[in-house]
Amino acid sequence: MKSSERARIITGILREEYPDRKPLLDYRNPYELLIAVILSAQTTDAGVNKVTPPLFSNYPSPRDLSEALQVEVEEIIHSTGFFRVKAANIIKTARILADQYAGQVPGSMKELVALPGVGRKTANVILNHIFDEPAIIVDTHFIRVSNRLGFTDKKDPEQIERQLKAEIPEDIQSEFSMTVNLHGRKYCHPRKPECGSCPIKDYCPSVLL
Ligand code: SF4
Known part of the structure; x- marks a missing residue:
């Protein structure tokens, strides 16, 4: 399966898992x-x-x-x-x-x-x-989960951003970024990922069961 197709399926599943995807930082402008x-x-x-x-x-x-x-x-x-x-x-x-x-x-x-x-x-x-542009937002959660999901094998944030910008379809880049980040916080923890109950385990090459 192509990366772009797998990203679309994973984003679709995570969209359901994390329906409330507002930024976690409070701001008014x-x-x-x-x-x-x-x-x-x-x-x-x-x-x-x-x-x-x-x-x-x-x-x-x-x-x-x-x-x-x-x-x-x-x-x-x-x-x-x-x-x-x-x-x-x-x-x-x-x-x-x-x-x-x-x-x-x-x-x-x-x-x-x-x-x-x-x-x-x-x-x-x-x-x-703010400007509603497609973006791959790379933080520590995103680096870990995108590696485990096999979308990259890089650790450098800028390299990951450039690679995934080229691979992930533009219309889901922002949703992919935000849901993968949330997934890292909820299931895909650094030490003990909760693979058994992970909703995207069927699409993850790093699944530990
Ligand atoms: S199956 Fe495990 S390693 Fe893969 S995304 Fe889910 S929690 Fe992370």
Whole structure:
């Protein structure tokens, strides 16, 4: 079976398994999503969701955040880890949004990855959720599950993104990314995947029964 066909079947099954596929990060506008995704590096979405309400209450716009004192931002986001680097990055990014993009979030990969703290994963989340573009969003869950499913044997996020962009049909790329990610959280755990009850076990070359 071709990769594209298998991806379509797997996405169809996982679509039923995960009908509620909203992003796990809370946000009310593109600015808030961008900052939340930057903060989500090396921590959990739930952890980010705890700090973003006070952060955006104090700094509701990119201009507000761009003028913030770093030490005050650090205090709010402290629990997300790497708080000094993250605080510096979100203030600098907010300044660029305010000064160069009239407070808006830009809509191209090139512009997004030029922002401090923004890598391809963050950029793809923005392109997909805000600009409705097809995207392969690669995080640790996606790397693990896409390898086990045999869609790639690579570990480098950018290589996986490019490979799967070429293999997975555009119309299901976003759904495939999001459902595979959710599947990694629910069944396909790093140490003990729950293959026995996995709904896509018939299509997985790594099934352990
Ligand atoms: S069968 Fe096992 S290894 Fe394959 S996707 Fe399901 S949980 Fe992961």
